[in-house]
Amino acid sequence: MLRATLRNLSAARLRLALTALAVVLGVAFVAGTFILSDTTGRAMDGEIAAAGGGTDVVVRGAATVSADAREPLPDALLATVLDVPGVSAVAGRATGAAELVDPAGGTVSGSWSAEAWAADPDLRPWRLRAGRAPATAGEIALDAAAARRAGLGVGDRVQVHLDSGAHRVTVTGLAGHGTAEGASGRSVILLAAGAARTLLHAPGWESVAADAAPGVDAEALRGRVAAVLPPGVEAVTGAQAMADARRDADASLALIRNSLLAFGLVSLFVAAFMIVNAFAITVAQRVRQAALMRALGASRGQVTRAVMTEALLVGLVASALGIAAGLAVARALSALLASSGLALPSDGLVLTVPTVLIALGIGVGVTLAAALRPALRAGRVAPLAALRDSAAPRDGHPLRRRVVAVALTAAGTGLIAAGLLADGVDPWLALGLGAAVLFLGAAGLMREAAGPLLRVLSGRSAASAPPPASAAATRCATRSAPPAPPRRS
Amino acid sequence: MPVVTPAPPPVSTIAAARALGARKMYGRGENAVHALAGVDVDFAAGEFTAIMGPSGSGKSTLMHCLAGLDTLTGGRAWLGDVEITGLDERRLTRVRRDRIGFVFQAYNLIPTLTVRENILLPLRIAGRRADGAWFDEVVRAVGMQDRLHHRPAELSGGQQQRAAAARALVGRPEVVFADEPTGALDSRSGAEVLALLRRAVREMGQTVVMVTHDPVAAAHADRVVFLADGRVTGEMADPTAARVLDHMKALGGR
Numbered sequence: 001m002l003r004a005t006l007r008n009l010s011a012a013r014l015r016l017a018l019t020a021l022a023v024v025l026g027v028a029f030v031a032g033t034f035i036l037s038d039t040t041g042r043a044m045d046g047e048i049a050a051a052g053g054g055t056d057v058v059v060r061g062a063a064t065v066s067a068d069a070r071e072p073l074p075d076a077l078l079a080t081v082l083d084v085p086g087v088s089a090v091a092g093r094a095t096g097a098a099e100l101v102d103p104a105g106g107t108v109s110g111s112w113s114a115e116a117w118a119a120d121p122d123l124r125p126w127r128l129r130a131g132r133a134p135a136t137a138g139e140i141a142l143d144a145a146a147a148r149r150a151g152l153g154v155g156d157r158v159q160v161h162l163d164s165g166a167h168r169v170t171v172t173g174l175a176g177h178g179t180a181e182g183a184s185g186r187s188v189i190l191l192a193a194g195a196a197r198t199l200l201h202a203p204g205w206e207s208v209a210a211d212a213a214p215g216v217d218a219e220a221l222r223g224r225v226a227a228v229l230p231p232g233v234e235a236v237t238g239a240q241a242m243a244d245a246r247r248d249a250d251a252s253l254a255l256i257r258n259s260l261l262a263f264g265l266v267s268l269f270v271a272a273f274m275i276v277n278a279f280a281i282t283v284a285q286r287v288r289q290a291a292l293m294r295a296l297g298a299s300r301g302q303v304t305r306a307v308m309t310e311a312l313l314v315g316l317v318a319s320a321l322g323i324a325a326g327l328a329v330a331r332a333l334s335a336l337l338a339s340s341g342l343a344l345p346s347d348g349l350v351l352t353v354p355t356v357l358i359a360l361g362i363g364v365g366v367t368l369a370a371a372l373r374p375a376l377r378a379g380r381v382a383p384l385a386a387l388r389d390s391a392a393p394r395d396g397h398p399l400r401r402r403v404v405a406v407a408l409t410a411a412g413t414g415l416i417a418a419g420l421l422a423d424g425v426d427p428w429l430a431l432g433l434g435a436a437v438l439f440l441g442a443a444g445l446m447r448e449a450a451g452p453l454l455r456v457l458s459g460r461s462a463a464s465a466p467p468p469a470s471a472a473a474t475r476c477a478t479r480s481a482p483p484a485p486p487r488r489s
Numbered sequence: 490m491p492v493v494t495p496a497p498p499p500v501s502t503i504a505a506a507r508a509l510g511a512r513k514m515y516g517r518g519e520n521a522v523h524a525l526a527g528v529d530v531d532f533a534a535g536e537f538t539a540i541m542g543p544s545g546s547g548k549s550t551l552m553h554c555l556a557g558l559d560t561l562t563g564g565r566a567w568l569g570d571v572e573i574t575g576l577d578e579r580r581l582t583r584v585r586r587d588r589i590g591f592v593f594q595a596y597n598l599i600p601t602l603t604v605r606e607n608i609l610l611p612l613r614i615a616g617r618r619a620d621g622a623w624f625d626e627v628v629r630a631v632g633m634q635d636r637l638h639h640r641p642a643e644l645s646g647g648q649q650q651r652a653a654a655a656r657a658l659v660g661r662p663e664v665v666f667a668d669e670p671t672g673a674l675d676s677r678s679g680a681e682v683l684a685l686l687r688r689a690v691r692e693m694g695q696t697v698v699m700v701t702h703d704p705v706a707a708a709h710a711d712r713v714v715f716l717a718d719g720r721v722t723g724e725m726a727d728p729t730a731a732r733v734l735d736h737m738k739a740l741g742g743r
């Protein structure tokens with residue numbers, strides 16, 4: 001039975017390839033999403049560790065004013081924290097939007113941002129690779145990787161556009177991010193600590209990082225720092241601040257991941273319909289074969305299992321290919337996000353065991369679930385059908401089915417249009433719903449088109465009146481039988 | 490002149506297949522059609538029996554009901570010592586699997602399997618291992634030893650039907666049912682297949698029941714049972730084509 005299954009698979013390569021392609025695409029999207037979010041997550045962890053690893057205590061506004069911002073802190077607080085016994089250095093943190101214009105006057109592409117250069121090396125991830133740190137408002141250091149991409153070096157004069165306006169500055173140094181050449185997925189302009197707040201047009205510091213003197217415990221220092229802070233300002237350990245940053249990163253990552261996953265699930269939904277269609281056609285084509293198996297003594301279960309085995313093999317191979325394609329999808333998605341300003345790291349994709357298991361499980365599961373109904377139908381074929389030139393059982397009302405398919409296609413298209421164009425509609429909901437409805441309709445239309453299409457694919461003229469799908473399928477089925485039509489006595 | 494005797498009552502010795510008062514009705518009420526209107530017939534073990542009759546005589550229906558492919562609406566049917574009347578689908582499937590071989594008009598080989606795999610298919614379905622010596626003997630008997638690795642599409646119709654005959658014989662079934670086995674063949678290939686069935690009966694002790702409308706095919710049998718309008722109208726031992734034809738003409742003239 002298994003051999004017959006394998007032969008059947010290799011005999012129907014085109015249909016198999018189309019079916020498998022649907023599963024491959026769906027699994028690729030799901031796997032790609034997980035790969036991308038795992039990869040990004042790892043890179044973010046690395047960034048957070050590099051940025052906060054040397055910081056012992058972080059002073060920040062106690063209340064968050066928006067998703068990723070807290071109440072700004074005044075300059076005076078820097079001195080207050082530095083006066084606490086056991087604090088060896090402090091640095092105010094400030095970041096802002098930036099653009100860079102090269103000496104020739106062209107905007108340097110990249111996802112640019114600007115931040116303050118902390119004097120104390122423990123309080124910044126940046127390590128000078130060339131030149132010196134920026135000391136005045138007219139000087140900047142550049143992310144070394146970004147500078148290389150932009151073709152800039154120490155001594156170049158450039159124009160930076162910050163929230164405070166445009167400034168002509170000199171590049172005095174190039175800095176790596178930790179051990180990396182630059183920050184992952186973004187390009188950074190580093191501003192002199194004393195001028196940063198003015199240049200960034202920031203109302204205050206986002207936070208103040210403190211470095212403990214040698215031998216001073218971070219938690220003990222946090223307590224001493226907390227004691228001198230005004231109301232509404234809190235002190236947390238560096239470890240706590242990193243954990244918070246990771247949590248925020250995970251949350252924003254989950255948001256991206258879930259919207260990508262929605263695409264993946266929609267494509268699997270489509271795949272399911274293609275599989276249902278493909279196996280329904282397969283079963284219709286092989287009614288005589290299934291009937292023969294039954295006549296020769298195969299149980300309903302054996303015939304059903306043969307079809308399900310076929311589905312299992314298709315699902316396994318397609319899912320494996322889908323995971324491989326998922327790596328490409330992850331790369332493509334990260335490029336897409338980068339071009340829209342949401343830069344993500346592109347080096348060293350992370351493929352975890354859970355990702356592989358989830359992708360395999362979803363791909364195989366969807367394939368099996370979609371094949372179940374056709375498989376059960378194959379098992380119910382009467383053994384007498386092997387002796388008769390009977391047509392495959394037809395179901396439903398063809399006209400009503402076509403009307404429903406056209407209506408669903410139109411409704412889905414309308415919903416997608418509404419999601420894209422109309423105001424006051426949740427675009428994601430409309431797009432998701434529209435896609436689902438459209439694919440239901442398209443699957444129905446495909447089913448109607450399958451008969452004529454099959455005849456075209458099998459090299460026959462479609463010039464004659466198109467027969468209903470089941471008649472075409474029967475014709476295909478009889479093609480595998482000898483030419484003489486069986487006569488009934 | 491044809492020697493036609495009336496159908497005998499069922500004998501008490503165990504027949505390979507037997508129908509008693511077999512009825513098959515399609516439709517209901519006024520539209521009811523009696524495909525079988527009370528058939529009593531025995532098919533002796535080790536014999537080659539042909540069932541003949543004009544179109545609509547019920548000969549195919551009789552075969553389907555005896556072979557567990559269809560069920561009677563009245564009367565009883567046995568296969569060897571097993572009564573198959575009233576068996577559920579699962580048990581009927583097992584009866585077909587373990588006790589019956591089929592030869593179809595349209596050969597019904599699976600195009601993606603080789604001849605060898607097609608011949609072994611019933612055993613594979615049953616989860617049984619092939620007896621190597623017996624397999625070789627059957628394959629030699631049908632003359633397919635050089636074609637075992639061919640696909641059905643690479644064979645002539647006659648070769649395909651001989652492969653199908655080997656498939657029916659390899660499981661040593663109690664009865665081989667052949668449904669118009671020569672209907673799709675030219676006369677020479679048809680004669681080869683009939684000779685093959687003949688030899689299976691004589692040399693292997695196989696029981697063969699064949700439905701045919703061809704007097705020449707029927708002449709290869711030990712005995713011919715005639716059906717008309719769902720009833721047995723007579724039978725003929727040691728038939729010749731001419732006598733069968735005459736009898737058929739007589740039937741048709743009624």
